Amino acid sequence: MAANDTSAIGAFFGGKWPLYLRAIQSDVLCHAEMFTVLDRFLMTRFDGRPFRFVDFGCGDASAVLKTLLGKNVTHYTGVDASSDLLAAAAGMLAPLKCQKTLICNNMSIAVEDLSGPADVFLCSYSLHHLVREQKAKFIETSFRKLHSPGYFILIDGVARQDETREQWLERLERRFFEKVPDFTAEDVAQLMVHPREFDYPETVETFRRMAQQGPWKSFDVLMERDEFLAFMVFSK
Numbered sequence: 001m002a003a004n005d006t007s008a009i010g011a012f013f014g015g016k017w018p019l020y021l022r023a024i025q026s027d028v029l030c031h032a033e034m035f036t037v038l039d040r041f042l043m044t045r046f047d048g049r050p051f052r053f054v055d056f057g058c059g060d061a062s063a064v065l066k067t068l069l070g071k072n073v074t075h076y077t078g079v080d081a082s083s084d085l086l087a088a089a090a091g092m093l094a095p096l097k098c099q100k101t102l103i104c105n106n107m108s109i110a111v112e113d114l115s116g117p118a119d120v121f122l123c124s125y126s127l128h129h130l131v132r133e134q135k136a137k138f139i140e141t142s143f144r145k146l147h148s149p150g151y152f153i154l155i156d157g158v159a160r161q162d163e164t165r166e167q168w169l170e171r172l173e174r175r176f177f178e179k180v181p182d183f184t185a186e187d188v189a190q191l192m193v194h195p196r197e198f199d200y201p202e203t204v205e206t207f208r209r210m211a212q213q214g215p216w217k218s219f220d221v222l223m224e225r226d227e228f229l230a231f232m233v234f235s236k
Contacts, residue, residue: 017060017085019191024063028179029125030225031063034155037223037231039067042120045151050074051119052147056107057081057126061089064122068096077101077118079110108138117147124155128199135202136210143215143236152234159201160227168201171228204230 024031042051050072055064058078068076076098080086086102093100103110107126121142127135142152159168172195176188204221211219216234223231 016190016194017082019187021062022183023176023180023191026180028175029157030229033223033225034124034229034231035063035067038064038122038153038155041151041153041222041233042067042071045149046072046119048072052117053077053120054114054118054122055079056111056121056123057129058086058089058102060085061092063124065092065096073098075099075101075118077103077114079103079105079107081106108134111138111141111145114145117145117150119147119150121146121150121152122155123153125157127154128156128201131200132202132206139207139210139234140214142234146236148236149217150236152236154207154230154232154234156230156232157199157201157228158207158224158230159203161203161205163203165200169196169199172199175228204232207232 023029027033048071052075053068053073054077055061056079058064058080059082061078073096076093076096078086078089078093078100080089080102081104083104086104089102090100103113105113107123108130111121127138130138139152146152157168157172159165169192173188173192176183176191180187204224208219211234216236218233218235220233220235221230222233
């Protein structure tokens with residue numbers, strides 16, 4: 001299935017990362033707001049206490065580094081399908097003074113293979129690479145791999161109720177043009193190759209049902225923007 005093509009996903013982000021970074025810096029996907037919420041969440045839940053953090057779809061780790069600096073992270077695990085981005089992450093993470101493990105693999109395989117429990121799992125704009133049944137299995141496995149209490153944090157694009165995948169992709173394409181005025185049609189066309197092949201957004205209510213049908217203690221939406229992006233927390 002296309003959603004599991006690790007080499008293709010890794011090759012795309014390795015090759016198009018500069019374009020993707022421009023989109024991040026222009027806040028197309030509200031990275032600044034989302035990671036501000038993450039910062040507050042970690043400070044509130046851990047308040048200086050040590051924790052182990054796993055970052056699925058970490059890229060070059062630039063998105064999360066500022067949030068983790070100054071917190072009592074004892075072990076950081078980064079998972080990504082791109083070996084080039086993980087090599088960049090190794091350098092980017094140098095200021096984070098803790099044990100680090102970087103894994104180049106499909107996130108569905110990596111979550112099963114994690115050797116020890118963690119306190120926080122973060123899926124930031126990565127779970128949408130899996131189709132619904134795979135997402136449900138990933139979330140179920142995450143419960144088993146987390147300490148109690150533990151948190152599975154999901155930051156991702158979300159669909160409106162009854163919105164088709166194609167309609168969601170059209171909204172994404174419009175956001176690129178609206179949020180990054182200097183993007184050319186070719187820039188956006190290059191960026192859209194990946195989501196058109198690999199992105200499978202769900203509604204917030206779909207994730208809420210997954211939590212309610214599983215053993216999770218609670219499911220909370222801490223932020224939602226434009227009926228397009230959401231910060232969700234599954235708590236164990």
